Amino acid sequence: MMTLDQVRAFVAVAEELHFGRAAERLRMTQPPLSRQIQKLERTVGVTLLERDNRKVELTEAGRAFLDESYRLLALVDSAGDLARRIDGGATGTLRLGFTAVSAIGMLGPLLKDLDRSLPGIEVILHERVTAAQADGIRRGELDLGLARPPFDTSEFESRVVFREAxxxxxxxxxxxxxxxxxxxxxxxxxxxxxxxxxxxxxxxxxxxxxxxxxxxxxxxxxxxxxxxxxxxxxxxxxxxxxxxxxxxxxxxxxxxxxxxxxxGDPDGSEVPGRPVELHAIWARGRRSPMLRRVLAQIGRMRLGEEE
Amino acid sequence: MMTLDQVRAFVAVAEELHFGRAAERLRMTQPPLSRQIQKLERTVGVTLLERDNRKVELTEAGRAFLDESYRLLALVDSAGDLARRIDGGATGTLRLGFTAVSAIGMLGPLLKDLDRSLPGIEVILHERVTAAQADGIRRGELDLGLARPPFDTSEFESRVVFREAxxxxxxxxxxxxxxxxxxxxxxxxxxxxxxxxxxxxxxxxxxxxxxxxxxxxxxxxxxxxxxxxxxxxxxxxxxxxxxxxxxxxxxxxxxxxxxxxxxGDPDGSEVPGRPVELHAIWARGRRSPMLRRVLAQIGRMRLGEEE
DNA sequence: ATAAGTTGATACCTTCGCCGCATCGTCCGG
DNA sequence: CCGGACGATGCGGCGAAGGTATCAACTTAT
Known part of the structure; x- marks a missing residue:
């Protein structure tokens, strides 16, 4: 039987690539950690970590499992969060990534508009650079990001939400x-x-x-x-x-x-005089009803054109 | 600390709306089930099930949590499945080097055959001359190359995949x-x-x-x-x-x-009339399950003999 | 070459948490 | 008012997880 503790243990070892440090991070000693990893590997039926007495490294299957582990743990947290928010009267939660400077230009109006048009939705903000937002979305820690191009279009969908000079x-x-x-x-x-x-x-x-x-x-x-x-x-x-x-x-x-x-470049493809684009990005195919409503609302706004 | 057992217990109760039947489904007795639900509610901090001594029903938050629980449990299963599939070689990415001219003769049929027989495997192509392919394999940038002899056999293993005049x-x-x-x-x-x-x-x-x-x-x-x-x-x-x-x-x-x-040389060692060989080469000892399956499939093909 | 240090695995013991049994408290129906 | 149904609680035993000590393999330094 796989347990969440085993998954957390695996993530720690996979990130540290060192049982001792991983154990320290988990506030336990190394021997039981080794046993938990062994047990996890037995239940999954696959070697996730290749380890000799000198180094630890992820197998191909381990890399994939790590990826899923992030999603899993993010989901564990968010499930609890969601229940608490709904218990507190909210109808949904949007975990929104943004870059520091995008916040200046448009985050305020965006939040105000969302609060007015979708009052039940609670927005949890995470300031991150573009790459960290992509990571967060990939791992299921964020629902939506406000980031700069380019993105991997096979993995993310995006929409321009703001243009400026x-x-x-x-x-x-x-x-x-x-x-x-x-x-x-x-x-x-x-x-x-x-x-x-x-x-x-x-x-x-x-x-x-x-x-x-x-x-x-x-x-x-x-x-x-x-x-x-x-x-x-x-x-x-x-x-x-x-x-x-x-x-x-x-x-x-x-x-x-x-x-x-x-x-901007007068011959370029962007909107004349406003070459700097900010995009909303989300995981391709992972459109929850809440996210769908938020995107629809963002589509209705005119954030880059108010002046 | 939330556990997967608690989540499974919650799902059972939420579906049965009856602790006794849920306990039966979980192959346990009712008292510990009650305690697990209580514990889950304490860690989440929300009442998920409204129960008086006559009936059990989900709260609003409980309904949302049930939804997330399904996702969570599905992810637990799929994470293991994914790891097993990759370990078995059914899924993965093959980084394949090839020389420009080898592509003309056999790359098309090879890719078509691989796609048909091993549909889970994604092939990423890198056009390189033989020496650059050997380099790429050595550095771990490529999994497999399609190149001309000779190779350093202490470092690479190889197999003839195509012969022509x-x-x-x-x-x-x-x-x-x-x-x-x-x-x-x-x-x-x-x-x-x-x-x-x-x-x-x-x-x-x-x-x-x-x-x-x-x-x-x-x-x-x-x-x-x-x-x-x-x-x-x-x-x-x-x-x-x-x-x-x-x-x-x-x-x-x-x-x-x-x-x-x-x-060709009629007295030579090669196949009569087809002296030009193309080899698949890979790093000695670095046979991932995916690579093993690809090699097995290539072995089954008859690429040099169709005409 | 040999000794010291690292690092993951194993042995053994202790502790703590979970399960099951028995029982309680409450509510409903007859 | 009583019996039955149902979830909660008390208690004892057992198993699983963690900790300490130690091992085995290997690297590094002197």
Missing amino acids: LCAAVPADHALAEVDRPLTAGDFDGVPVISYNPVQSRYFHELTVRFLTNAHPRVEQQVHQILTAVLLVAAGRGCALVPASARSLGVQGVVYKDLVDGG | LCAAVPADHALAEVDRPLTAGDFDGVPVISYNPVQSRYFHELTVRFLTNAHPRVEQQVHQILTAVLLVAAGRGCALVPASARSLGVQGVVYKDLVDGG
Whole structure:
């Protein structure tokens, strides 16, 4: 008989790849942990962990089982949560992931709108970067994410929920802060620019690179969050290209300047002047009735076009 | 701490709406069942079943929890099933390397056959030359390669999956294009011949050299891919010896002529008339169940003998 | 080459939780 | 008012899980 404790034990070992540390994490000693894993393997009938006396590693079947284990444990938690929320009068719970900066621009209005149109639904917020949101959705910890493209479309479905312009964040004492017109790529020739990590912040990396094509900025540093970029700008380390909603961050010592064409590519496929997209993403095929209602409501909103 | 037994107990009671019958279904007596339900309700923190001494019924929260319980128990079963299927090799991903020209002759039928006989297995294709396939297998990037001999047998295991004849690719306006019989080595005396790089394309280099032993062709250029050789032939730079499947390449201005004995050595060790071998290779000792099944299936096919 | 240190598995013991039996308390029907 | 039905509770025994000590295999360092 498989037990949840065995599943939790397996997850700990699979993540640590070390029985001793896993046991510590589980607040138990190593011997019973070994026995639990053995027992789990016996009931499943499959070797999940390949272990010799030097190292522990997951088998192919173990990797798949780990994946299911995350879903399982997430479901255990959420089942209890759900019962408690309903007991408290709610009709549903939406576990919503969001990125820090998307929150500034549209999370407030989104939540207000949801609360008004679907009052029984309780929203539980989880701030995560895009990749962590995808992980969370995959593991069943989140129902919906607000994240930046690109996503694996075989795994996730998505819908654009917000579009905005790209603009420049400039130190208040910088020469560009005085320019009284939309900036062009050429304005950044030789200017220190805070850039984005091409992997962890791929979306803004590509937007930045695209806008600055043919310009020759001095790329200063590669960050992976908008907020970090703005703070570095405030510290005078250079300029950065950020979504327009970053204006609301209220960081002292930073001036925001418009870009020509809103920072977008006039020949590109995006909406003119609003190249920065935020998508709602969810697991393909895992549309609960609650999620369906939320998506329908989000579809009715006009979050990127109110101004 | 919630346990799966408690969830199963709850499901039984929720379905029977009667502790006695539920206990019977669970093959236990009624008292411990009552206690398990109480414990579950304590850990969840919600009354799931409203019971007076005459009847049992689900609360609103209990109905929602029942729903999640079904999902939970289904996931418990399916997690084990999935692990067993993968362990049995019925499901998995095969990362398959292949050379461009091998694809023409047999990759299509191979993939079709695999898809029919092992439908749970997803094949991801990587086009690479033989050496790069060996590298990929060594690094664990590929599970299986379709490549030309020779291989380091201490590191790789292999199996012949396809045999074909060697033939001559001749420019359409070349004198040899008119010859109405299988060509011999002597026919190439003094004729410009595109040859192969003895290192990067060792296999075809050796086949060519062996066939042309005692002949005196004018070796023109050493290429390392079949396709390049054929394109040079089309450009009129000379003749080349290529595997029979290159006929399907459809390059204009090239005529293919049979060779005596299919280009092979009648006293050699290979199959008469089909000296060009394609091997499936994999890392020695790294036979996953999935790979084992794929190899078994490949063994059942008759890919080199259908014509 | 040998000794010391790691790491997962095993042996043995203790403890704690679950099950079953017996019984209780309450409500309903006759 | 009494008997029956049903879920809750008290109690004793047993089995499963955890802890300590130790083993076996292997790596690393001196």
